[in-house]
Amino acid sequence: MGVVAATTLASGVEFVEALTIVLAMGTTRGWRSTWAGVGAALVALALITALAGYALQSWLPEALLQLVVGTLLLIFGLQWLRKAILRAAGLKALHDEEDAFASEVRAAREAGDERRLGLDWFAFVVSFKGVFLEGLEIVFIVITFGLNADSIALATLGAAIGGAIVLAAGFALHKPLARVPENTIKFAVGLLLSTFGTFWAVEGLGWFAPDDASLSWPGGDLALPVLLGLWCALAVATVRLLSPRAHEVG
Amino acid sequence: MRFLSGFARFWWDFIVGDDWRIAAGVVVVLAGGALLVVGTAAPDGLVATLTALGILLVAIGSIAAAAMKAGRP
Numbered sequence: 001m002g003v004v005a006a007t008t009l010a011s012g013v014e015f016v017e018a019l020t021i022v023l024a025m026g027t028t029r030g031w032r033s034t035w036a037g038v039g040a041a042l043v044a045l046a047l048i049t050a051l052a053g054y055a056l057q058s059w060l061p062e063a064l065l066q067l068v069v070g071t072l073l074l075i076f077g078l079q080w081l082r083k084a085i086l087r088a089a090g091l092k093a094l095h096d097e098e099d100a101f102a103s104e105v106r107a108a109r110e111a112g113d114e115r116r117l118g119l120d121w122f123a124f125v126v127s128f129k130g131v132f133l134e135g136l137e138i139v140f141i142v143i144t145f146g147l148n149a150d151s152i153a154l155a156t157l158g159a160a161i162g163g164a165i166v167l168a169a170g171f172a173l174h175k176p177l178a179r180v181p182e183n184t185i186k187f188a189v190g191l192l193l194s195t196f197g198t199f200w201a202v203e204g205l206g207w208f209a210p211d212d213a214s215l216s217w218p219g220g221d222l223a224l225p226v227l228l229g230l231w232c233a234l235a236v237a238t239v240r241l242l243s244p245r246a247h248e249v250g
Numbered sequence: 251m252r253f254l255s256g257f258a259r260f261w262w263d264f265i266v267g268d269d270w271r272i273a274a275g276v277v278v279v280l281a282g283g284a285l286l287v288v289g290t291a292a293p294d295g296l297v298a299t300l301t302a303l304g305i306l307l308v309a310i311g312s313i314a315a316a317a318m319k320a321g322r323p
Contacts, residue, residue, distance in 0.1 A: 067280075072265065074305065075276050079267040082312050091320040136264060198305050201280055202298045208287040215287070218295040227302065234306060242317050 003149035007158025008165070010141045010189045013182050014134040015166035020097050021130030023170060024104030029111075029123035036119055037127025044128075045135040063214045067204025069143065074201050076140055077193025084187035085235055089242035094183050101175075138163075141189065144196050191235065195228040271315065275308030 026034040056065055086092040104126070111122040138159050146155030199217065206215040217223035266273045283301035286292050 071276060071280060075265060075267075075273045078272045078276070078309055078312065079269065081309065082269065082272065082316060085313055086316055086320070089317075091317060133264065194309070198302055201276075201305075202283065202301050205280065205283045205287050205297065205301065206294075208284045215294045215298055217298050223298070230302075230306065234309060238310070238313050242313075 003145050003151060003154045004158040004161065007142060007145045007155045008162040009185060010145070010162075010192075011138045011159040012162035012166050013185045013189070014137045014141070015163045016097060016170075016182065017100070018131050018134035019166055019170040020101050021104055022127055023175070024101050025108055025123045025127050027174075028105050028108035029120050033120035033123040034127045037124040038131050040124070041128045041131035041135060044132055045139070048136075049139050061207065061212055063204050063207035063212060065204070066200040066214055067207055069147075070197050070200025070202070070204050072197075073140065073144055073193050074197025076137075077190055077195075077197045080186055080190030081194050081231070081235065082190075084183065084190045085238050085242070087183055088187065088235075088239045090244055091242060095186075097182070140193070144193055148196060187235070191228065191231050194231050195224060198227050198231075199224055269312055269316070272308065272312050275311065276305065279304035279308055 022034060022038055025037070056068065060068065083092060087094050108122065108126070114121045116124075142152065142155045142159050145158070146152035149155065202217065203214040206213050209215075219226070279301060282304060283297055286297045286300065
């Protein structure tokens, strides 16, 4: 059940960010166009995930699939990890949902009143983009945790639980969920995405070998905890090196 | 046309993000790993270790560049 808890937590962070955008649009510009944007994003997400998942699984050999998914996870994970390290070292502002909410509300009030297809176009587009982007990140999380635990179904269940908890809490409180420790959770997810991304991308290099078989890591799956340890060590060392105290002249 | 360029822009922003060096570095390191697989008889363990070290260097380079930009070498 660890995979359900991990996916609930990791995807919950993304749901919190999407909720902030949706709440800002709904309360400022009206709910009809906001819900239309949310609905359109969910349909687009479902279509893209189903099509991409089917195409990848049906047409790509295993090693090439590992290379493609691993490379995407790695690029994505390194972006998260870099931001998390910079935030922990005080070089980048911590993500704050109340600030994000205030900034979305300001943008919504200043935006024009363009109407298309009978909808408030600003509310529709902002809700669509917010939910679609955060939703794609949840898809990445579900793939990573699901493949690792050999159960995409359990990972999907975890993401659904995360979504249900965040939505219930958000709409009960009717304000952004600022107390969720987003920066810490994102740090952990960045470490995991980088670890699995490295593992699969390297295994996938076997696609270039004459026999088309995945490369083997020294120690097989035991390389995973070693890689995680290396990424953790790199993160801790860079945060210590870059944090202000390291630069105080003694 | 506008839709296509917007679509391409969206995926570029999503995958490459705000530091193109990470994506470029990862692709270059994996291409190096692929060359080792194709052009040498290096054992899997050596290719995996060298590629992983290359990826760690990409991460360090990207963090160092961001820190220097923020004024903290």
